Amino acid sequence: MIIVTGLGRCGSSFLMLVFKELGFKMGNAVSYGEQRRAGMEWAPAYAISRDMYDEYLRRGKPIDLYEVNKALYWGEISLRDRILRIDNDTPPERNETEVEIFKDPRVTWHPEIIRAWWEVRKDLRLIILHRKPENIIKSRAKVGIDNWGSDAHFQDPKRDMDVKQFYDDYRDFMHMVKVLGIPHVQWNYPNFLDYPREDILAHLKGIDVARDISLEDFTAAWDKMFDRSKVNYFDGEK
DSSP states (O other): EEEEESSSSSSHHHHHHHHHTTTOOBBBSSEEEEETEOOOOOOOHHHHHHHHHHTTTTTEEEOOTTTTEEETTTEEEEHHHHHHHTTTTTGGTTOOOOBBBEEEEGSSSOHHHHHHHHOOOOOEEEEEEOOHHHHHHHHHHHHHHHHTTTTOOOOOTBTTTOOOHHHHHHHHHHHHHHHTTTOEEEEETTGGGGGGHHHHHHHHHHTTTSSTTTTHHHHHHHHOOOGGGGOOOTTTTT
């Protein structure tokens, strides 16, 4: 099971478009918002991380993987069973296909979220995209201004526009990933957009992702989805 994650505004939606072009299964109700240049998130998956935070961590409670609660898309079910079933026994009312990859920036909200995922799914692989938090905030502000006017902001649902919180959350998340030994790749945005395609594919194959994808097919999918004119560069980025 593969999760594409990061702090947001760091190329995760683009990467999901590449994986979609390559034929990776990611659920029926996954879409890309051209105006915001964002999306590609599958609700039944990211709702798990959101519920871990909202129902437990935000209230100062440890995550209980075995407690049965009413869950969106699932009915009465535990977090553990949702994680176990998410990629091979999807909610019946969603009429979904099998899912093998999804995007979820919410796993970076608190280190206990990724610990919980890993406790249940040792087949987890992470593709982690990072960007200087100051530039993430600038990108969110630009999206808001471009779409809703001069006073609008496209805010992070957990961190708002608090740059220190972005730094703290990413530090704690990466520490937990490394302590647990979760297989992962970590790329910086926008730099990774210009990495040699063979290097990117080799990194993915190194964590057992895209193992059956040829360099020719990977390059074709990447080049089809990539549009440099849609990349917003800020301070220190090129």
